[in-house]
Amino acid sequence: MDRIDRKLSNLTCIQCREEYPVQPFRYTCDCGGNLDYVFDYDYINSIWKKENLDKTAMDSVWRYLPLLPVNESPENINIRVGATPLIEFPNIAKELHFNQLYIKDDTRNPSGSLKDRASEIAIQHAKELGDNLLIAASTGNAAASLACLSAFHGVKALILAPDSAPIAKLTQILQYGAKLLPVNGSYDDAFDLSFELTKRYGWYSRNTGINPVMSEGKKTIAFEIAEQLNWISPDQIYVPVGDGCIIGAVYKGFYDLLKLGWISKIPALVAVQSENSAAVVNALESGGEIIPVKSNTIADSISVDLPRDGEKALAAVRHSNGFGILVSDEEILQAQLIMSSSTSIFCEPASAAAYAGMLKAAKENRISNLDNIVVLATGTGLKDISSAAKNVQIPVSVSPNIESAEKSLKELIH
């Protein structure tokens, strides 16, 4: 267990800039805006050196404790949240006419998604506040992640999910031993109910958008990318955007490192959304505010009407000189197949959307030939086999003899 002694950071509202001390911990500003942690970078710089970090192996998100809003790392960190591979694909980069392509493979986290980074920090934060029950509304990766890591760290998890959620996702939550409360209503109903319970019982909320600790956990993916590239920032990062929490967190991670003087620029962040769930990209293109949409995309993890962290997402793209890009469901499914077969990383449709966005940007000459590009693989395709099945064709079977096999093989093997 590591411990950090420091002045506690403050919370600031990203809309009205009102500041709050972190004790007592609060979720949102009185104005309704989302809160963000503010760190004392001079102090962190005085106690923590990049040179010392470079000497140890990347083992988990906990190596970045001085930049996390908690006091200690957990006793047992061997479950290894984070420290995921950053894999280069020079041949694909060459084909697409830019310098280098990297995929950050966050499907390799304990529950199969990037969400583990947020759950891991949130559970430690809850423990430090004396909370032993975490509540979340979700039907997907966040729920599985909270259930998984709560089992590991010995806290209780309560998941509220619409009762129409797929059996596969509910099964994973129950296998991890989390308490599941199916709600006869929509995801928004479950979300509102979970927040009401949070307020009434004082339980710890692991809801994206409300709780600023989520961004702080997810930002560790930016630290890792920077460290894996020897503190030389890539030029663009393609991020799937639903509620906007991940892209906001990636920005925050690079912002921290820039403030510490460890990197010299923040990469351009590219927000990739489905055409059918485009609230953030619509706002980027109009230059105005976020207007809720009626979402309907095969990429369920980024199917969102009202992005709960939309403001942070807009700021991330605007301040990093990034842009938004939209892809169709057809492009997403095509990209999933291209990505699996050319990179070996089999992702859920939301991550394939980011890859589709990168392919589209390359085609539209929005990537220069000197650029180093990162695509985030945020969740494994194994959680949603039915979408993946839509895009492959199982060949006709052969009789179990070599003559029959050879006839089919002529078409199969070139």
Add this chain to the structure above:
Amino acid sequence: MDRIDRKLSNLTCIQCREEYPVQPFRYTCDCGGNLDYVFDYDYINSIWKKENLDKTAMDSVWRYLPLLPVNESPENINIRVGATPLIEFPNIAKELHFNQLYIKDDTRNPSGSLKDRASEIAIQHAKELGDNLLIAASTGNAAASLACLSAFHGVKALILAPDSAPIAKLTQILQYGAKLLPVNGSYDDAFDLSFELTKRYGWYSRNTGINPVMSEGKKTIAFEIAEQLNWISPDQIYVPVGDGCIIGAVYKGFYDLLKLGWISKIPALVAVQSENSAAVVNALESGGEIIPVKSNTIADSISVDLPRDGEKALAAVRHSNGFGILVSDEEILQAQLIMSSSTSIFCEPASAAAYAGMLKAAKENRISNLDNIVVLATGTGLKDISSAAKNVQIPVSVSPNIESAEKSLKELIH
């Protein structure tokens, strides 16, 4: 890319002890027995030191190149095969009255199973032999693994599978871009047909049991366990056994290290099988030969009539002073739920079988209170959600208001 210059190892038949040079490479002995690699440990000891290894971070199976039957590591190893977490569970060990419990979490490999260790080495081996197409008969983890890593390393994979295989598994294979030949017959039909094609076309066979390189790849899990425990062997390792390749490989890995003088004992290897697929354990208990069974278990990855590496499995258990243990399908499903909820590692039924075997052995006092125990988690539960769903009960849903929620919560939260 690393390269090793050494005298090439020999191949020896595990039944008649006939020796063969590795060039030209062959799969089986003239007597029909399976082959095994023999290394020159004195030479390896003269060029490779444990002390130097200890100074570098565990990054992949390729750190053990001097003990692998290939000359080079691939150009790109960032996909990270192996280097999986070994996680300790002191509370569970205490409850079960032994010293320490570790789970080796091989679900964290690129395609979600231990089989990636074998595929990774086999693909490099095929490349060194000038083969560009690998063929395998499988419906499960081995097929997904070969398809995945072939996509990464740019070789072709041809999978033969019975056309009755689940759509989910066939989908994963096709997503990775492998060529799939569904066979209108049994798994044994597909296996025989694949071997016939191997002989006719000279393609490289990634079939367990036939190709000794499979054991050599899988043995890296033993190297990692030993290294992660600072070269102090655990007392027992619980291994799910189907065809017997994995347990044979675990033995081989510890045998290598013992011969090098890096460890002082080989752990007792415990072969865990389903009651309904018990060919290896039957032979262990009778003291005789392996007699094929008619297998029928929910743990599909260890559902085997005739274990293709049965002789290696028997030798592994006997020479390590281990034992066999049988578990029922009901015990497997129960153990899956216990394991997921108490360790956070959600495994396929085959791996849960190993955990069930450990629980049973503890209950039957076959583990002493000073023992350090390792259980292998060989494949992720996400690949077989339907089995996992059989053992959980989705609660009745509530109306989206706090009164309705509170009524259900009283039962749910204690």
